[in-house]
Amino acid sequence: MITCIEKRNDGICLYEMKNDDLHVLVSSYGVTILSIEAKDRDGKFENVVLGHPAIDDYMKKDGYYFGAVVGRVCNRLAKGEFTLDGVEYHVPINNGPNSLHGGIDGFSYKNFDSKIEGDSLVFTYTSKDMEEGYPGNLKLTVTLELKGNSLEITYDAITDKKTLCNLTHHTYFNLNGQECDVKDHLMHINASRHGLVDKDGLCTGHFREVYGTPLDFTKEAPVSQGLNLNDEQTENAYGIDHHFVLDDEDDQFTLYDPKTGRLLTVNTTFPGMQIYSGNYIGKCEGINGKSYDQHWGVAVEPQYLPDSIHNQEQPDAILRPGEQLHETITYTFDIR
Numbered sequence: 539m540i541t542c543i544e545k546r547n548d549g550i551c552l553y554e555m556k557n558d559d560l561h562v563l564v565s566s567y568g569v570t571i572l573s574i575e576a577k578d579r580d581g582k583f584e585n586v587v588l589g590h591p592a593i594d595d596y597m598k599k600d601g602y603y604f605g606a607v608v609g610r611v612c613n614r615l616a617k618g619e620f621t622l623d624g625v626e627y628h629v630p631i632n633n634g635p636n637s638l639h640g641g642i643d644g645f646s647y648k649n650f651d652s653k654i655e656g657d658s659l660v661f662t663y664t665s666k667d668m669e670e671g672y673p674g675n676l677k678l679t680v681t682l683e684l685k686g687n688s689l690e691i692t693y694d695a696i697t698d699k700k701t702l703c704n705l706t707h708h709t710y711f712n713l714n715g716q717e718c719d720v721k722d723h724l725m726h727i728n729a730s731r732h733g734l735v736d737k738d739g740l741c742t743g744h745f746r747e748v749y750g751t752p753l754d755f756t757k758e759a760p761v762s763q764g765l766n767l768n769d770e771q772t773e774n775a776y777g778i779d780h781h782f783v784l785d786d787e788d789d790q791f792t793l794y795d796p797k798t799g800r801l802l803t804v805n806t807t808f809p810g811m812q813i814y815s816g817n818y819i820g821k822c823e824g825i826n827g828k829s830y831d832q833h834w835g836v837a838v839e840p841q842y843l844p845d846s847i848h849n850q851e852q853p854d855a856i857l858r859p860g861e862q863l864h865e866t867i868t869y870t871f872d873i874r
């Protein structure tokens with residue numbers, strides 16, 4: 539069942555999506571997933587995603603992007619510059635020498651129009667031509683639906699001018715009731731290669747095989763394995779903050795908390811995922827009176843290759859008039 543539980547004077551709407559397996563709170567501001575309550579092995583519901591104490595905290599732009607949709611271009615765009623059909627574009631630089639997560643005022647900070655349509659919650663936003671420096675009026679629809687023990691998110695976008703578009707959700711998972719960090723969570727990523735990053739965290743367009751490195755999660759391993767900085771790549775990123783190229787369409791990502799028995803599976807139509815071990819999270823107040831610190835959650839961000847415009851001969855992140863971007867991300871919660 540989906541209910542609008544609050545409509546604020548500033549137009550922000552809060553929704554609750556509820557069934558026997560999941561209780562989800564979503565805000566129209568940044569299509570932000572505020573909380574997902576899932577059962578542990580004793581049937582106890584607890585929130586498993588990181589969030590701020592109040593909606594207004596999401597507007598402070600602290601750079602955490604807890605639970606928010608990210609666009610028009612997620613992750614880093616080198617030097618905030620790109621060229622399409624011979625025209626040079628410049629977008630805001632907000633992360634070292636690069637542009638991160640759509641610029642200073644990206645989609646995470648926009649209030650979307652919203653409506654309940656049957657079993658779905660539908661959010662829409664039109665990003666105007668040259669908003670944050672990107673060409674083309676881009677119409678974006680983000681649809682959320684509960685299907686049993688899964689939350690499915692669908693992204694649809696069209697444009698009236700050739701543009702860049704790479705979308706994701708920036709949901710951080712902590713399956714242990716947020717009492718401690720996630721270093722002991724066991725992670726599996728069905729990826730034999732990952733993208734290399736430079737010291738600014740920018741994806742260079744080069745790849746390496748994960749085998750024999752701290753980023754080998756082809757077999758389930760504790761998150762802490764990726765926090766071993768005795769490797770140029772984990773050292774550059776202060777832990778895990780890399781794009782993993784998915785090998786298969788099934789069994790793409792799992793995260794398991796041995797303490798509570800909660801098992802998260804993430805599947806997506808995107809070709810890869812940025813996995814980020816919360817390296818830059820500092821001491822802060824979270825939702826439901828919890829306090830967070832470094833590595834308090836793992837952000838699982840399915841997307842096209844970061845900086846795709848500079849790193850691919852035929853960039854996935856280019857959207858042309860007449861084309862429709864259509865991708866999904868599904869979070870499934872089980873007990874093991």
Ligand code: BGC
Binds near residue numbers: 812818837
């Ligand atoms: C990036 C990190 C960044 C984090 C929060 C992730 O997607 O890869 O480098 O710190 O988002 O902004």
